[in-house]
Amino acid sequence: MPAENTRTDRSYVFAPAPVPALPIEGSAALFPVHRIYCVGRNFADHAIEMGHDPDREPPFFFQKNPDTLVAPERGFPYPPASSDVHHEVELVVALKEGGSDIPVERALGCVYGYAIGIDMTRRDLQAEAKKLGRPWEVAKAFEHAAPCGPIHPAATIGHPAAGTIRLTVNGMIRQEGNLDQMIWKVPEMISCLSRLFTLAPGDLIFAGTPAGVGAVRRGDTMHAQIDGLGGIAVTVI
Numbered sequence: 001m002p003a004e005n006t007r008t009d010r011s012y013v014f015a016p017a018p019v020p021a022l023p024i025e026g027s028a029a030l031f032p033v034h035r036i037y038c039v040g041r042n043f044a045d046h047a048i049e050m051g052h053d054p055d056r057e058p059p060f061f062f063q064k065n066p067d068t069l070v071a072p073e074r075g076f077p078y079p080p081a082s083s084d085v086h087h088e089v090e091l092v093v094a095l096k097e098g099g100s101d102i103p104v105e106r107a108l109g110c111v112y113g114y115a116i117g118i119d120m121t122r123r124d125l126q127a128e129a130k131k132l133g134r135p136w137e138v139a140k141a142f143e144h145a146a147p148c149g150p151i152h153p154a155a156t157i158g159h160p161a162a163g164t165i166r167l168t169v170n171g172m173i174r175q176e177g178n179l180d181q182m183i184w185k186v187p188e189m190i191s192c193l194s195r196l197f198t199l200a201p202g203d204l205i206f207a208g209t210p211a212g213v214g215a216v217r218r219g220d221t222m223h224a225q226i227d228g229l230g231g232i233a234v235t236v237i
Contacts, residue, residue, distance in 0.1 A: 017067065019032045019033070020032070020033040020066040020067050020069050021033060022069065022094070022115065022148060022150060022151050023071075023150040023151070024113070024150060024151050024153065025150045025151065025152045025153070025156075026153075026156065027153075031094055031112065031113075031151050031202070032202050033066040033069060033202050033203075033204055034066065034200045034201065034202030034203050035063065035066065035197075035200070035202075035203045035204070036063060036064040036065065036066055036068070036069075036146060036203075036204045036205075036206065037061050037062075037063055037193055037197075037203065037204070037205045037206070038061060038062050038063065038064060038090075038119060038140070038205070038206040038208075039059055039060075039061060039184065039189050039205065039206065039207055039208045040059070040060045040061065040062060040208070041060075041183075041208065042059065042182050042183050042184055042189075042207060042208025042209075043177055043181050043182060043183065043208055043209060043210045043211065044181065044183060058192070059183075059184045059188075059189060059192050061193060061196070062136055062140060063140075063141070064119070064140055064141050064145055064146050064206070065141050067143075068141055068142070068143060068144060068145040068146040069146045069147075069148050070144040070146065070147050070148070071147075071148075072147050072148075072149055072232040072233060072234045074144075075234060075235045075236070075237040076118075076120060076144055076147055076216075076222075076234050076235070076236050076237065077143070077144050077237050078216075078217075078218050078236055078237065079120075079122060079142050079143065079144070079145075081122070081125065081138075082122035082123075082124055082125055083124060084122070084123045084124040084215055085120060085121065085122055085123065085215060085216055086120070086121045086123045086213045086214055086215055086216070087118055087120060087167055087169070087174065087175070087213060087214065087216055087222055088118065088119040088120070088121060088175075088209035088213050089116070089117075089118055089165060089166070089167035089175050089209055089210070089224040089226075090116075090117050090118070090119055090165075090206040090207055090208060090209050091114060091115075091116070091117075091160070091165065091179060091186075091206075091207040091208075091226055091229075092114060092115040092116065092117040092148060092151075092204055092205065092206055092207070093111055093114060093186055093189075093190070093204065093205040093207055094111070094112045094113050094114065094115060094151045094202075094203075094204055095110050095111060095112060095190075095199060095200070095201060095202065095203040095204070095205070096110065096111065096112035096201050097109065097110040097201055098110065098194070098198065098199030098200040098201055098203060099194060099198065099199060100194050100195070100197075100198045100199075101194055101195055102190060102191050102194040102199070103191060104187045104188055104191045105187070107186070107187035107188075107190035107191050107194075108154075108159055108186065108187055108190075110190060110199070111154050111159065111186070111190075112151065112153060112154065112201075113151040113152050113153040113154050113155075113156075113157070114151065114152055114154065114157065114159075114160060114226075114229060115148055115149050115150060115151045115152065115204075115229065116148070116149040116224050116225070116226050116229050116230075116231065116232050117146060117147065117148040117149070117204075117206050117224075118146070118147045118148075118167070118222060118224055118232075118234060119140070119145070119146065119206050119209065120144070120145045120146070120147065121139055121140060121145075121213075122138065122139045122140075122142065123139070123213075123215070125138045125139040126139035126140070146206075147222075147232065147234045148204075148232075149224075149229070149230070149231075149232035152228070152229050157228050157229070158228075159186065160179055160226070160227070160228050160229070161179060161180060161185065161186075162178060162179050162180040163178065163179050163180075163226060163227030163228055164176065164177075164178060164225070164226070164227045165177050165178065165179055165210060165225070165226045165227075166224070166225045166226075167212070167222060167223065167224045167225075168222070168223045169214070169216060169220050169221070169222055169223075170220055170221055171223075173212075174212045174213075174214050175209065175210050175211065175212035175213065176210065176212065177210025177211070179226070179227075181210065182207060182208055183208075184208075186205075186207065189205060189207060190205070193205065216236045217236065218236050218237060219235075219236065220235070220236045221233060221234070221235045221236075222234045222235075222236070
């Protein structure tokens, strides 16, 4: 267990990294990010696309690091060590409360708001990791791997359970689905996660992607849209 810095006369050996944060739509305040969880294969058509059975098996999760977040206007730098980088548009759930063993019926009370995110994936490295039975971090947690737009407070927009989720590349539709096609709904994924981790304020959950994931190249512009949340544009640089 790491030692807590409780003495005010102590100093760090170097300056701590800044707290990752997202802007909040309609506010000058920022949302400090604690952890990023991602739900795998949460749309049936995407599960089929990736060669898996879309039946309602227990959800599985992986993580991205909070410092992989990148503002859409900064662009997405094409990462090294890969020649097959894919987009995955997702609803992002931002938590204001956490805890363990959260009942499904209480889960939405933990939600601060929602955003549009893109889970960028080094697909060739992920395929190699799957083949060897290794973790996915090299494919999912590299720098700038989580472009994400501003958070829209649930107090303003409610809790979107249906609506179009879409991603285009250079104006051509690549991914399109509806939030009501998610196998595990937002309250269920929060409840399931809280049985595995102690959730905390500032946690983000990337809620899964519809079919149509595909490769991008430098110079491409991705536009991600979710009904009620507007859209974000990200250029691959």
